[in-house]
Amino acid sequence: MSKKIEVCLTPSLIDLYDIEQSIVVVIDILRATSSITYGIENGATAIIPVANVEDCLNYSDKGYLLAAERNGEVVEGYDFGNSPFSYTKEKVSGKIIVLTTTNGTKALHLANKRAFQVVIGSFLNLDSLCEYLKKQDKNVLLLCAGWKDQFNLEDTLFAGAVVSKLRKNFEHFDDSSVAAEDLYSLAKDDLRKYLHKSSHSHRLAQLNIEEDVVFCLQLNVCEAIPVLQGEKLVKLVS
Amino acid sequence: MSKKIEVCLTPSLIDLYDIEQSIVVVIDILRATSSITYGIENGATAIIPVANVEDCLNYSDKGYLLAAERNGEVVEGYDFGNSPFSYTKEKVSGKIIVLTTTNGTKALHLANKRAFQVVIGSFLNLDSLCEYLKKQDKNVLLLCAGWKDQFNLEDTLFAGAVVSKLRKNFEHFDDSSVAAEDLYSLAKDDLRKYLHKSSHSHRLAQLNIEEDVVFCLQLNVCEAIPVLQGEKLVKLVS
Numbered sequence: 001m002s003k004k005i006e007v008c009l010t011p012s013l014i015d016l017y018d019i020e021q022s023i024v025v026v027i028d029i030l031r032a033t034s035s036i037t038y039g040i041e042n043g044a045t046a047i048i049p050v051a052n053v054e055d056c057l058n059y060s061d062k063g064y065l066l067a068a069e070r071n072g073e074v075v076e077g078y079d080f081g082n083s084p085f086s087y088t089k090e091k092v093s094g095k096i097i098v099l100t101t102t103n104g105t106k107a108l109h110l111a112n113k114r115a116f117q118v119v120i121g122s123f124l125n126l127d128s129l130c131e132y133l134k135k136q137d138k139n140v141l142l143l144c145a146g147w148k149d150q151f152n153l154e155d156t157l158f159a160g161a162v163v164s165k166l167r168k169n170f171e172h173f174d175d176s177s178v179a180a181e182d183l184y185s186l187a188k189d190d191l192r193k194y195l196h197k198s199s200h201s202h203r204l205a206q207l208n209i210e211e212d213v214v215f216c217l218q219l220n221v222c223e224a225i226p227v228l229q230g231e232k233l234v235k236l237v238s
Numbered sequence: 239m240s241k242k243i244e245v246c247l248t249p250s251l252i253d254l255y256d257i258e259q260s261i262v263v264v265i266d267i268l269r270a271t272s273s274i275t276y277g278i279e280n281g282a283t284a285i286i287p288v289a290n291v292e293d294c295l296n297y298s299d300k301g302y303l304l305a306a307e308r309n310g311e312v313v314e315g316y317d318f319g320n321s322p323f324s325y326t327k328e329k330v331s332g333k334i335i336v337l338t339t340t341n342g343t344k345a346l347h348l349a350n351k352r353a354f355q356v357v358i359g360s361f362l363n364l365d366s367l368c369e370y371l372k373k374q375d376k377n378v379l380l381l382c383a384g385w386k387d388q389f390n391l392e393d394t395l396f397a398g399a400v401v402s403k404l405r406k407n408f409e410h411f412d413d414s415s416v417a418a419e420d421l422y423s424l425a426k427d428d429l430r431k432y433l434h435k436s437s438h439s440h441r442l443a444q445l446n447i448e449e450d451v452v453f454c455l456q457l458n459v460c461e462a463i464p465v466l467q468g469e470k471l472v473k474l475v476s
Contacts, residue, residue, distance in 0.1 A: 009389055012251055016388055149254055151247055151414040176389040178435045179421055186420055197416045 004139040004172035007159045007180045010146035011107045023138045024115040025129065025162065027122070028145035029154040031209075032069075032104025034122040034216035035084045036233060041124075041222040043093035046232040049105035050098055059098040065091075067099040072209070084215050103145040111143055112228055120226035120233065123158060123191075127220045130165040132238055140166070142177070153183070153198040157191065160184025191217045242377040242410035245397045245418045248384035249345045261376045262353040263367065263400065265360070266383035267392040269447075270307075270342025272360040272454035273322045274471060279362070279460040281331035284470040287343035288336055297336040303329075305337040310447070322453050341383040349381055350466055358464035358471060361396060361429075365458045368403040370476055378404070380415070391421070391436040395429065398422025429455045 008014055027033055036047050050056055053068050053075055060066060065079045067086070074081035080091075082101050099105065111118045116138060121129050133140055142162055144155035160180035163173065167181070187194035192214060227236040246252050265271055274285050288294055291306050291313055298304060303317045305324070312319035318329075320339050337343065349356045354376060359367050371378055380400055382393035398418035401411065405419070425432035430452060465474040 009247060010251065012254075013248065013388070016250075016386075147413075150251070150412070151417070153413045153417060156413075156417065174388070175385075175391045175436050179389070179391060179394065179417070182424055183417055183420060186424070198413050 001137055002172065003137075003170045005142065005163055005166060005170045005177050006140070006174045007142045007144065007156070007163070007176040009144050009151050009156060009176055010149050011103070011110050011143065012149045014110050014143065017141055019111070019115045019141050021116050021138065022141045023117045023119060023133065023136060024111040024141045024143050025119055025121040025133075026104065026107050026111055026143050026145065027155045027158050028101065028104030028107065029122060029158050029216055031082045031084060031212055031216055032099070032101040032145070033120045034124055035082045035087045036099070036104075036120050036226050037122045037124045037222050037224060038084045039087035039092045039097060040120075040226040040233065040235050041224040042087060042089040044087070045094060045096050046234050047097045047099055047226065048232050049108045050100045051105060051109060053100055056098050056100050065095050065097045067097055069101045071102060083209065083212050085212065103147060107143055107145040108228065115141070118228040119236065121158060121162065122222075123161070123217055123219050124222040125220070125225055126158075126161055126165070128223045129225055130162060132225055132236070133162070133166060134169045135238075140170070142180075154195055156180050157184050157187050157194070161188070239375055240410065241375075241408045243380065243401055243404060243408045243415050244378075244412045245380045245382065245394070245401070245414040247382050247389050247394060247414055248387050249341075249348050249381065250387045252348050252381065255379055257349070257353045257379050259354050259376065260379045261355045261357060261371065261374060262349040262379045262381050263357055263359040263371075264342065264345050264349055264381050264383065265393045265396050266339065266342030266345065267360060267396050267454055269320045269322060269450055269454055270337070270339040270383065271358045272362055273320045273325045274337070274342075274358050274464050275360040275362045275460050275462060276322045277325035277330045277335060278358075278464040278471065278473050279462040280325060280327040282325070283332060283334050284472050285335045285337055285464065286470050287346045288338045289343060289347055291338055294336050294338050303333050303335045305335055307339045309340060321447065321450050323450065341385060345381055345383040346466065353379070356466040357474065359396060359400065361399070361455055361457050362460040363458070363463055364396075364399055364403070366461045367463055368400060370463055370474070371400070371404060372407045373476075378408070380418075392433055394418050395422050395425050395432070399426070
């Protein structure tokens with residue numbers, strides 16, 4: 001088939017896309033999908049994304065790890081939030097994690113309702129993800145989680161990185177994929193420096209998570225591709 | 239005051255913005271806001287944007303010119319559509335025009351409900367518009383009409399041109415204004431060539447309106463700034 005890539009710049013726009021036969025890549029670089037990738041790479045059995053902090057509590061007596069973040073901070077009383085440094089092998093191997101974040105889990109649930117398949121993208125698993133997408137006979141929608149339904153730079157840059165890698169293997173590109181690819185071409189030599197322009201970057205600087213930002217902008221330190229199976233994110237076996 | 243510029247990439251996202259005290263610039267480069275600018279420059283008394291083709295007909299016995307475009311083509315039976323070449327001095331001077339277009343009038347009506355002021359932007363009046371915005375003590379929202387609620391390149395490039403001109407006079411910029419400015423920096427030396435990447439450009443090529451596209455990408459051939467007063471677009475007197 002003649003394959004198409006589109007970039008949905010915020011979850012608010014997802015109803016404009018026909019995704020029943022598409023693979024949707026959910027992108028929330030700072031930090032949900034980076035941490036999910038790292039956690040699955042490090043042997044977490046599953047990560048269960050839930051819509052709100054209260055839903056997390058429904059899992060509290062099952063021995064799962066509970067992770068909740070709102071506005072960039074760990075919610076009081078939870079095991080951890082969405083810093084990738086909480087998703088190390090020592091902490092997550094063999095465990096099930098229940099996670100809610102400001103933007104990422106919302107995007108996941110929106111995609112999960114209609115898509116053929118939902119996978120997780122981050123700079124950490126860029127090449128592995130792109131190799132997978134090249135081989136599938138499906139259209140691709142890159143779904144940026146954004147910040148509270150608004151456009152953000154870091155998710156768009158990652159979408160642009162994917163478009164750039166897949167350009168030769170796809171035939172159709174919408175305007176937002178052209179824009180994302182061009183922005184990535186401007187930013188790729190120093191992603192951290194480029195993101196200093198971003199309003200989210202200022203917010204994150206205030207939260208003192210510069211180490212997390214640097215971690216999340218590393219390319220190809222993971223092979224795992226998390227995939228939604230029912231309500232759980234697990235490691236894709238392709 | 240410390241002034242803010244934001245770019246709303248499609249009309250679907252406008253509810254995310256607080257615009258009660260902002261000037262909203264409506265942008266539909268190909269071709270509604272270019273033609274509106276040119277028509278007001280050429281002495282049209284007023285242009286009345288209406289939501290749909292049927293609403294246009296309500297004005298048919300008033301001696302107004304009726305302009306209706308859908309999917310890039312003039313609707314049968316109307317005086318003209320939104321080609322700028324229909325808005326010359328000979329055709330529109332002293333006249334009132336009733337206009338409906340696919341994307342532009344929808345964006346205008348959404349903005350008109352809440353904004354402090356709604357003005358019209360196009361490459362044709364770029365400098366004139368920016369000089370006006372610099373002098374006002376108001377935040378600015380650049381509202382891209384897009385294509386059927388999706389992001390498009392040409393409207394975003396114009397938003398980027400405005401951000402670029404106003405950077406020294408404003409203090410706060412959201413992520414989409416940073417992206418728009420950077421895309422404009424890539425495109426500005428040859429806007430037409432850049433837009434060949436766009437899906438809309440392919441659509442327009444099929445409609446055989448290359449002359450219109452070239453016309454709409456001219457910088458600063460007009461001084462007029464159309465402004466909404468009630469339901470009518472008229473020439474701003476500043």
